[in-house]
Each structure stands twice: as C-alpha cells, then as structure tokens.
Amino acid sequence: MPATLEGVPSDLQTRKISFVFRAMDGDGDGVLRRSDFDLLADRWAAVRGGAHEERMRETLRAWWEALYATSDQDGDGGVTASELMSAVDGDGTMIDLVVATAVAMFEAVDSDGDGRVSEAEYAQLVRAWTGGTSVHAFARLDLDGDGYLSKQEFARHWLEFWAGDDEDAPGTYVFGEV
Template sequence: MTIAPQNDLLDHKFDMCFGHADQNKDGVVDAADILTFAARVIAAVGEPFDSPKSVEMLRVCENWWKGMVAELDTDKDGKIDPEEYRVGMRRLVGSASSFEAASRPVATAIWSLCDRDDDGEVTAAEFSAVQLAFGTTPENARLGFKKLDLDGDGSLSVDELTSAFRDFYTSTDIDTNGNWLFGADFQTV
C-alpha cells in the first residue's frame, strides 16, 4: 500500500473529475455541463437517447446536479467553481452515507447503460466504451476493468462499480483498485 499525502492525491482526483464535469471547459460546472456529461456517456455506449436507460441516466444526472449545486455552490450563483468543488467534495466524501446516496444512483445508471445486451452483466468490452469516453486509452481501459472486477468473474456488478466510485473519491492509497475508474491518468501525481 502506498499512501500519498491526503490532500494532494484527493485534490488531484477531484480536479480530474471537475475537468470531466466541466464539459465546455469554461472553468465552472453548471447544469448544462452535467446534462452534456450524461449525453456523452449515453452516446459512448451507443444507447438511443429516447430509451428508458437514457431517460433514467438523464434523470439521475439531473438529480445529481441538484444535489451538487445545493451542497457545493456556496456563493449560490448556480455554478460550481474548482474551489467550491474541492471543498464540497472533501465534505461529501467525509460522510459515507451522503457519498453512497450521491454516487450509487449514478453508478447504477452508468452500469445499466453499459449492460448493452441486458444480460445482467457488464463485460470489459461494454465498460470500455465509458472509459474511452473519458479519454482513457484502450490499454488502460483493459487494465482498469481488471482492477475494478474485484471478484475476477469477467463482469462488473453495480456493487463493484459503486466500490470503485467510493475508492476513487475517498482513498488516499494510490494503489487502490478504484483509482482505475478513469484509467491511470491521475497517477501522474
């Protein structure tokens, strides 16, 4: 286990995720960014935008945004800047129940989108589309899937994906498997 200075590693991961959320790269996250994020994931997996899975992803992301802006937007301008995001995420990840309540619906919606053939399993090929949408290289997507597949059965469960979210956002162990949620990009700390 390699423990990094907590604020350095977590802040780096928070900054990376802020960059994913800031879809138009204007330096703040707003409702349009979150809906664009949802559309990006939907398009990456090839799901029709009017399907029940897509509608659910959009609904979950809208609720996610409402929760984020309520908790993180301290100046109440309807936008979250990088500092608000860092401070708010530190507070959010400090509460296991709050973090679970915020992350599980998103993980579940992403998992459902990834399960293209509706067989109840998300394979490496199905999950790699989401990782590639975030700029993960194909090799890192392959390695990342292996790291996230905690039981080694060749598919991701909602629990494994939720665990990856939790580990990514909360762990100061640079070697934790959840750090592969978006490939190995953050490991340049």
C-alpha cells in the first residue's frame, strides 16, 4: 500500500473511485453535492431503521465538507469524478481525511457500541452505500477470523480502498466487489 495518494491512478484505483463515486452520487447527475450526502444518509437511515442516524448524518456531512474542500477545483460547488480522482491522485493530503473518515464511519457502523463491527453491522454499511451485499467482502476484511472488524482493521481497509493499488488487498473489497 502506498504511503501517499500520489502518482497516476491505476486502472484498479480508477475502478474503485468510480464505483464509490457512483454510489455517493445519489441523484445520478455526475456531480457530488451536499444533497447527495444527505441522500446517502437517508439510505443509511432506511437500512438501519433510524438507529444512530444523526451520527451518520454528521459523519457524512464532514466527509462531504472535506471532499469538497480538497476536490472542487473549479469552484462550482460540486465535485466531479475527475476532480475526485485528481484529489485522490494529488499531494497526499487526503490520507488524514480518509483515516479520520474511517474512524467516524466505524463509530457510526458500530451500532451496539462494543468497539467492533460484526458482519451484520458491516452488511448494513454496504447495503446503505451501494445497495449491494457484503457476502464475500466481510470474510476478506476479517483478518484474524474472529467474526468482527476492529477499528484498526476497518481504518486499514478504508485506506487500502482509497489509496491502495493491490487487487488482492482486503481493502479493495471494502464496498464488495468492484
């Protein structure tokens, strides 16, 4: 896994970022706006039945603000896929943002507050973000096979997803098959 998010994005990185961009683009117009993150929060609330809804809304608002601040190159108030790819491909400043978002996301996903994420909790995250399933993803992510993801495992995989370039890395499958 690279230490920064620098260099020309590989085909794998492009596929991963394009995949998650489409998942975040709630209205499908090809531009991310705060309203898309509100729609994502609504999907989260529908999947979780409102449990921890405000925490997830706050997490998604913070994720939007950070993406917007680092990615909106033309100042038009939105983020295109190419702007997001450029930010990920940029000067490495997104690493801290990615890790901070992973920690916040972990805390929102950990519905029972036990400091670990079960397969059922993780399935809710994937369903809310992509509408897909995590049938094979969780087994790849649970490195120690204990049936849970720790905050450290979760953050590592989140960073692998955004910055990694290894098809076989567990983090490549954070949102399921790409």
